[in-house]
Structures are given as structure tokens and as C-alpha cells.
Amino acid sequence: MxxxxxxxxxxxxxxxxxxxxxxxxxxxxxxxxxxxxxxxxxxxxxxxxxxxxxxxxxxxxxxxxxxxxxxxxxxxxxxxxxxxxxxxxxxxxxxxxxxxxxxxxxxxxxxxxxxxxxxxxxxxxxxxxxxxxxxxxxxxxxxxxxxxxxxxxxxxxxxxxxxxxxxxxxxxxxxxxxDIDRMVWEKLIMNVAFSGTTCATGMTIGEVMGNPNAWSVAKGAAEEAIAVAKAAGIHLDVADPIEHIRKLGSKIPNARPSMLLDYNLRRRGEVDAINGSISREGRKYGVPTPVNDTVVGIIKAREAGFTD
The missing domain is CATH 3.40.50.720 (NAD(P)-binding Rossmann-like Domain)
Structure with a gap:
């Protein structure tokens, strides 16, 4: 024990x-x-x-x-x-x-x-x-x-x-x-795809994957994260990172990530640590991150006035 x-x-x-x-x-x-x-x-x-x-x-x-x-x-x-x-x-x-x-x-x-x-x-x-x-x-x-x-x-x-x-x-x-960098980033690309997108749309993970407009945002955010990881010299040990994300998401289609749950409870979420980290690392390595920048801006605007 x-x-x-x-x-x-x-x-x-x-x-x-x-x-x-x-x-x-x-x-x-x-x-x-x-x-x-x-x-x-x-x-x-x-x-x-x-x-x-x-x-x-x-x-x-x-x-x-x-x-x-x-x-x-x-x-x-x-x-x-x-x-x-x-x-x-x-x-x-x-x-x-x-x-x-x-x-x-x-x-x-x-x-x-x-x-x-x-x-x-x-x-x-x-x-x-x-x-x-x-x-x-x-x-x-x-x-x-x-x-x-x-x-x-x-x-x-x-x-x-x-x-x-x-x-x-x-x-x-x-x-x-x-290789803890690889370990962390393989999870991060999943979070980047779904956390901000579900929070911004109110959809579950399965609904995001099934909606072409929502999926285009999730996919774009993940693609930026993958590009930043490559620039940082981080090896993602998955053959097709986007397919990897879809496979993991398909296992929990009814899930609402914590960022969405926090938003529904009018609590501050982790957008700065998730999508915001891609924006920060992107600036460090000179990789544009317009999708993640926009997701961060939308969610922080929606959270304005929440108490921590």
C-alpha cells in the first residue's frame, strides 16, 4: 500500500x-x-x-x-x-x-x-x-x-x-x-485541436470532427502545433499526426474537454497553456500561428468578466 x-x-x-x-x-x-x-x-x-x-x-x-x-x-x-x-x-x-x-x-x-x-x-x-x-x-x-x-x-x-x-x-x-518533450507534444497537439475548438463552439469532440467548419479550425490549430514542434526539433512518433488526432478523438466522441466544461461553469480555462503555448512557441521559432492566435482571442474575449 x-x-x-x-x-x-x-x-x-x-x-x-x-x-x-x-x-x-x-x-x-x-x-x-x-x-x-x-x-x-x-x-x-x-x-x-x-x-x-x-x-x-x-x-x-x-x-x-x-x-x-x-x-x-x-x-x-x-x-x-x-x-x-x-x-x-x-x-x-x-x-x-x-x-x-x-x-x-x-x-x-x-x-x-x-x-x-x-x-x-x-x-x-x-x-x-x-x-x-x-x-x-x-x-x-x-x-x-x-x-x-x-x-x-x-x-x-x-x-x-x-x-x-x-x-x-x-x-x-x-x-x-x-523523451518527455515528445511525450508532452504528442498530447499537446490533441489538446490544441479539440480544447479551444470545443470551447469556442460548445460542441463535443465528435461533433467537432463531424462538422466541416469546426473541424477546419481544429485541424488548422493542430497543423500549426505540428509545424512549431518541427521547428523546435521535437520528433512526433506518429506516422500521420492528424490521423492520430482523429483516431484518439473517435474514442471519446461524447467528451467535452475541460476548457469547455470550465467555460460552461463560467470559470477561467487553460487556453493560455494550450493554444496560447503554440502562439508563444511559434513566435520564438518564427512559425506563424494565426488559427491558434484567433482561438485564444475568441476564448479570452468570451471569458472576460469571469472570476478565477
Missing amino acids: AKVAIVGSGAMGSVYAGLMVSAGHEVHAISLWPDHVAAMQENGLRVEGASGDRTVPIHASTTTAGIGVCDLVIIATKAFDVEAAARSCEQLLGPNSVVQTIQNGLGSAEKAAAILGENRIAVGVVGGFGASIRAPGHAHHNGMEMIRFGAYRGLPKEDLEQSAEIWRSSGFKVAIFD
């Missing part, structure tokens, strides 16, 4: 937590949403969907205080909350603790490493789950794809492997990558 803290137990974090508790691990779910925490404390955490339907007892709180040293700390917050989350994790770390950052977009591992140390950090990439919160204390997910991890800088391989085994024991498929 491992002791795990999941900092940022929203939709995806709750799926991780529920399956890990089912496997016998001691899991602490940390969320800043008081109603979600109260529901988990009172009734347990319900996770249903592709993995089945279970309700598990869980340690839930709005703070990391009093939890103590953990074997594994998973930072599953939004990208813009990673620095604050990393600071809250300092008291959870012992000599062999591993911290896994699992965010959309670029830059989260760097932020966490600056606070917690490069030799503690594993970079995680997750896709194909299509998770959402149905009600406080109740998470749903549409799929269950592979979890990918790689050591950031200096994390011992044996520590990375031990942390991955916690996931495997909980029913997740796990792959370890040496």
Missing part, C-alpha cells in the same frame, strides 16, 4: 483517487471546492464510467496540512495553479517522495521543479478519459487511455518506476518515456 496525495482533486484527480483507493492505497484528495470535499467526507467518492461504478471512502480536505509525508504526490490542478499547488506540497515530501505534474499544455513541470527540486519531478501526460464532475463527490469518465510518465531532470529511474507501479496496481495502463 502506498500513501498518495492528489492535489487538485477535480474531475481527473477524482478519477485517479477513486481507482487508487479501490486498489488499497491510502489516498488524500485535496480540493479547494468545499462542497466537493464535504460530499467526499460525508458519503465517500463516487467514480463511474469506463472503469465501472464505485463509491469509496477517502481522506478529503481543502488543505495539505496534517497529511504528512507521502510516497507519491500528484499535482492535478489547472496549469495556472501549479505554483501555488507546488508550494502546498513541500510539507508532503520525504527523501524518496515523487511528485508527478499532470497538466495540459507546456511549462508546469518547470514551475514545480523550481519550488520542489528537479530531482523529485516526474512529468505526466493523460488523455482519452473525458472526465467531468457530475455533482459534488461524484466523478464520471468516458474513457480510460494510457498514462505516460517521464523523469524531469535527475529523478532516479527506480523512483519513477515505483511511482508508476502505484498507477498500474490501480488499473491504469502506464508507459514510461525517456
